[in-house]
Amino acid sequence: MSRDDVLARIDGYRDEVIELQRGLVALPALSPDYGQGPEVTGEARKAEFVREYLIRHGITDITVIAAPDERVPGGVRPNLIARIPGRSSERTVWVMAHVDVVPPGDLSKWSHDPYTLRVDGDLIYGRGVEDNHQGLVGAVMAARAFVETGVRPAYDLGLLIVADEECGSQFGIQYVLENGNPLRPDDLILVPDGGVSDGSEIEVAEKGILWLKLKTTGVQTHASTPEKGRNAMRAGAQLVVELDRLHELFHLSDPVFSPPTSTFAPTKKEANVPNVNTIPGDDVFYLDCRVLPEYRLSDVESRVRQIADEVAARFGVAVAIETVQRQDAAPATPADAPVVGMVARAVKEVYGVEAKPVGIGGGTVGAYLRKQGLPCVVWSRMDETMHGPDENARISNILGDAKVFALLALGG
Numbered sequence: 001m002s003r004d005d006v007l008a009r010i011d012g013y014r015d016e017v018i019e020l021q022r023g024l025v026a027l028p029a030l031s032p033d034y035g036q037g038p039e040v041t042g043e044a045r046k047a048e049f050v051r052e053y054l055i056r057h058g059i060t061d062i063t064v065i066a067a068p069d070e071r072v073p074g075g076v077r078p079n080l081i082a083r084i085p086g087r088s089s090e091r092t093v094w095v096m097a098h099v100d101v102v103p104p105g106d107l108s109k110w111s112h113d114p115y116t117l118r119v120d121g122d123l124i125y126g127r128g129v130e131d132n133h134q135g136l137v138g139a140v141m142a143a144r145a146f147v148e149t150g151v152r153p154a155y156d157l158g159l160l161i162v163a164d165e166e167c168g169s170q171f172g173i174q175y176v177l178e179n180g181n182p183l184r185p186d187d188l189i190l191v192p193d194g195g196v197s198d199g200s201e202i203e204v205a206e207k208g209i210l211w212l213k214l215k216t217t218g219v220q221t222h223a224s225t226p227e228k229g230r231n232a233m234r235a236g237a238q239l240v241v242e243l244d245r246l247h248e249l250f251h252l253s254d255p256v257f258s259p260p261t262s263t264f265a266p267t268k269k270e271a272n273v274p275n276v277n278t279i280p281g282d283d284v285f286y287l288d289c290r291v292l293p294e295y296r297l298s299d300v301e302s303r304v305r306q307i308a309d310e311v312a313a314r315f316g317v318a319v320a321i322e323t324v325q326r327q328d329a330a331p332a333t334p335a336d337a338p339v340v341g342m343v344a345r346a347v348k349e350v351y352g353v354e355a356k357p358v359g360i361g362g363g364t365v366g367a368y369l370r371k372q373g374l375p376c377v378v379w380s381r382m383d384e385t386m387h388g389p390d391e392n393a394r395i396s397n398i399l400g401d402a403k404v405f406a407l408l409a410l411g412g
Helices: 003-011 014-025 038-056 133-149 173-178 232-249 297-315 338-351 366-371 395-409
Strands: 062-068 076-084 088-098 118-120 123-125 155-162 188-191 201-206 208-217 263-269 282-291 318-327 356-360 376-378 392-394
Touching: 003 133, 003 395, 014 038, 014 133, 014 395, 038 062, 038 076, 038 133, 038 155, 062 173, 076 133, 076 173, 088 133, 088 395, 133 155, 133 395, 155 173, 155 395, 173 366, 188 338, 188 366, 188 395, 201 338, 201 366, 208 232, 208 297, 232 263, 232 282, 232 297, 282 297, 297 318, 338 376, 338 395, 366 376, 392 395
Parallel strands: 088 155, 088 188, 188 376, 201 356
Antiparallel strands: 062 076, 076 155, 118 123, 123 392, 201 376, 208 282, 208 318, 263 282
């Protein structure tokens, strides 16, 4: 048996991909941060489903790192570590995926039950099929191919399957890094949790993330006598407009990133008064900031406070600012790091595409790894339908990605 046998075995896994995806989709795994309900038990059930699947197919070197969380039935959120031994254990090729998903949202926008897999030619539909079952299933298929062909990879192949990726990773990779971390600086770490449709982008850097909640407080009154109150919504609306100045204040551009500049986007808006004829005394909106590594988030926070104070003085209101999420930009993975070159060569062999290192505005678990001095890349070939209705993935991409993972373990 040879490397070609491993790749050929993966090519024959279409039915296995569908079978595993069907089982995963049927086990919704939602964080308790989304609220209570039967679906919050899904992480534990889903992790156990994956563990049993691996064992059934000859992958038995499995460790469970269980993060305690009293909010979920059973009190723990499991993280799985599975290994396939290679000819050398000096380095491990890690593929890291997550079991949790986001809620389906408005069910009327789905063409079918989001927790029942639908197959349409090369496309499969269901919540989680792309984010992040595509990476998880691809990793499992690569591991199965080594076991079933008897080919030993050049390096150990490790599957790191974590919880809580969608809601901050406190019970996922952050917990793993602090409790039995198996990752070493010379390991090759690939996170298949983002990418573009042709697979041409290898993410090596991320912007800093700052989410702010801004609450304007004025005086509520009847809408027929607005002079007796202070309209918190009007002040908040002006604040939204004034915060657009942040683009000028933090104007640097870096072509490695897409988009190349920092972004400051007002997003969520909370309801204020329930009726039309009342001037609201409170108003709340949120600001999503994605900041180039050249800038400190503390400087952004200071500027937001300054602009808020100006609006508060102008309208006679108070403005409270609460940090919802704050993540400084991690050091970038060097473009010449071994993992970058090896992924690029594997992508070229499998897909015939020249892949290049890029930076993104979205946040991934890669940031936690890079802050620990662990060079990693985020890569997959996907259409980015995650989080939307009728989320879908291509079976051909899952099989192709699995071959990329296998080539990395084979030594590139």
